[in-house]
Amino acid sequence: MTDADGADGTDGALGRCPECGADVPATAVLIEYEDDDGEAAYAACPSCDTVVKPRS
Numbered sequence: 001m002t003d004a005d006g007a008d009g010t011d012g013a014l015g016r017c018p019e020c021g022a023d024v025p026a027t028a029v030l031i032e033y034e035d036d037d038g039e040a041a042y043a044a045c046p047s048c049d050t051v052v053k054p055r056s
């Protein structure tokens, strides 16, 4: 577990967790792929410890 730094403007963040709303950093990505909307990724949310599709 790491301390959160800034609340906003996180460089390289994938987006927000749809489960808890926390910012999901690029370092949390598990799988990157493409879907109908373009690039997407699954990541492990560092806040709620759930595998999610972050939304920006």
Ligand SMILES: [Zn+2]
Residues within 6 Å of the ligand: 017, 018, 019, 020, 021, 022, 045, 046, 047, 048, 049, 050, 052
């Ligand atoms: Zn979360």
